[in-house]
Amino acid sequence: MSSTAPENNPYLAHKYPAQQRGPSGSNSAPLGVKEPLYGFLPRKVNGEQVRKALENDLNPFTKQAHSAQYKKILEARKKLPVYAQMDDFYKMFSDNQIIVMVGETGSGKTTQIPQFVAYSDLPHTKGKLVACTQPRRVAAMSVAKRVADEMDVQLGRQVGYSIRFEDMTEPGTTFLKYMTDGMLLREAMNDPNLDRYSTIILDEAHERTLATDILMGLLKNLAKKRADLKIIIMSATLDALKFQKYFSVRSNEAAPLFKVPGRTFPVEVFYTQEPEPDYVEAAIRTVLMIHRAEDPGDVLLFLTGEEEIEDACRKIKLETDDLVNQDPDSVGPVTCIPLYSSLPPQQQQRIFDPAPSPRTTGGPPGRKIVVSTNIAETSLTIDGIVYVVDPGFSKQKVYNPRIRVESLLVSPISKASAQQRAGRAGRTRPGKCFRLYTEKDFMNELEEQTHPEILRSNLSNVVLELVKLGIRDLVRFDYVDAPAPETLMRALELLNYLAALDDEGNLTALGAIMAEFPLDPQMAKMLIVSPEFKCSNEILTITAMLSVPNVWLRPNNARREADAAKAMLTVPDGDHLTMLNVYNEYMNNQYDKNWTWSHYLSARALAQAENVRKQLERTMERFEVELVSHSDQTKLYQNVRQALVCGFFMQIAHKEGEKGNYLTVKDNQVVALHPSCGLDTQPEWVIFNEFVLTTRPYIRTVSEVRAEWLLDFAQTYFDLSSFPDGETKRALDRVVKKRAGKANRDGGDDNRATKKHKKNK
């Protein structure tokens, strides 16, 4: 057993003091009630003791009498499956440093286990905290609120949460903290031993977010250094064994598993006999079949993206209206509701509307049909779903380290994902799931698990974080799943070019500051150097705008108007400056509530940019990165583009021929300017923020730059002696020669020779 060595366990020295209540005020417990935690020995607590304490009239953490509400909630808690296993939990928790736990939907693990841990750790007596991480912000907030209610305390005091932009905790008081996994990773960068925490619980570990994966690696290491730290990994059943093995203390001795049954209803699964050639068509056909032939109950259909979903909704609406008209006595009315993340929250709320009422009293009942992306697989739960239609596809991020490109591809889902989707039909009563693929394909073709994000992402950010955390050998770091070495090499190479790491791979002073910004390294770099170009105000704004979703709206029925509004705000020098302009105009017009709407801009995204900008500004202040602007606008706009080069010099493309083709520098990918690009010409050299692979390879968010800037501000990367042969090298060579000639004639390196030239369309 891996129980904590006594000499290293600070808890063993402490025994909870027995306190008699003194004369009481109105809020206090009756005289003579013993301290509820009397006799609790940290980490030697058992279920019987805790149940007694829970029944006590006195709240052990606030020393106030429990409210009536508390008693009511406690009765509901007692019915949760996990509550019945309290004794087993305390036994396993006391005896082990690391536990893997599985609890299906409805087991109550997310709300109860952290509380169980708190009663055992008694973190409040030690100035410590119990942390429970969540992959999503809303979950961290809502679970914290629920648990605060259950413990009869005010949210933000004994129980709190911590997410980006909002720290709802009280230092010294909060001892149970729900937080996003990314937030805990941030904390680890400045406190690698995570000394504030007595126990860390990673919830939803099966989702394998980047942050959770890195945390698992860190915690496994930390467990060896900190015998007093306990770790609980909570996951879905399918992944448990993998985590048990990963967290084995000795070889061949897996971490113990704590299992809690869920509380869901059975879901009957149906497969097609033959593969479906057109999954959207098949999906619509299946939805119509359900509506005609199945008992009342709402339907959830999974598709892959916005366009597909809007399209399917239109078709379903048309077809079901037809059915109703043909046979109003047996077919009920339908509402079809699209659901994807870029919908405004108000429209997302529509999924909670009730199904439509029958058209006539006693007529056939109505049905709600939700057509959704993967957002309904994990992030949003819709009660009342009885039928799930699963075509078996989703858009997934893939990363190609060779050309450093992340793109979205429609790909088959995993078995785990299919199981999760089916489960959505059984939350309120028994349901049915229609899989639009054969059982054979399910068994033989689908992967067991979705590839974790760490295998599908550009890792430059992660690598910088790991180096900052003091991880020296990134290739040999103990990953749950190790990324491709080439992905790590690409990240190290980029960080070296950015001067965040030196040639030996050591973190530079610059790199240490870069790591503190919640940004990709390229953006952090350009932000930090921007004061040298007297444009940090502007780069800060651009960075914030690049960190939020697209601000441009383009409704189908008003494309022209939207394009015209965009043209009014466009800066011809480049899309980055257009973003700056949009933000500034937005700030100047904040008194006008209609401004964003009338300019076809997303108020939500702009508000987010404002928020991000404030956060980044605070980090800049912390590291004394000055906020300055050049007084001359022409010079300012030029300097902004120069600062862009300092971060994004690896994202340059050179024009080839007259057909509007560009070649990316060094990688030699043929790309085109994205149609949303606002440049009024096709400049010879451009810098781009994003490479997107859709109908063809595009570069998006593009600005004009000059070859001279590349040579001046990214000398290492543009060192021509090590540059691959090709047209771009020849073009750069010409610039170098021209400059040398000019310098000789002028007797100096006068940059005015690089006067901006623009070709006409």
Place this chain on the structure above:
DNA sequence: GAGCACTGC
């Protein structure tokens, strides 16, 4: 002449 799977700091 196109799109934004989903999160997170």
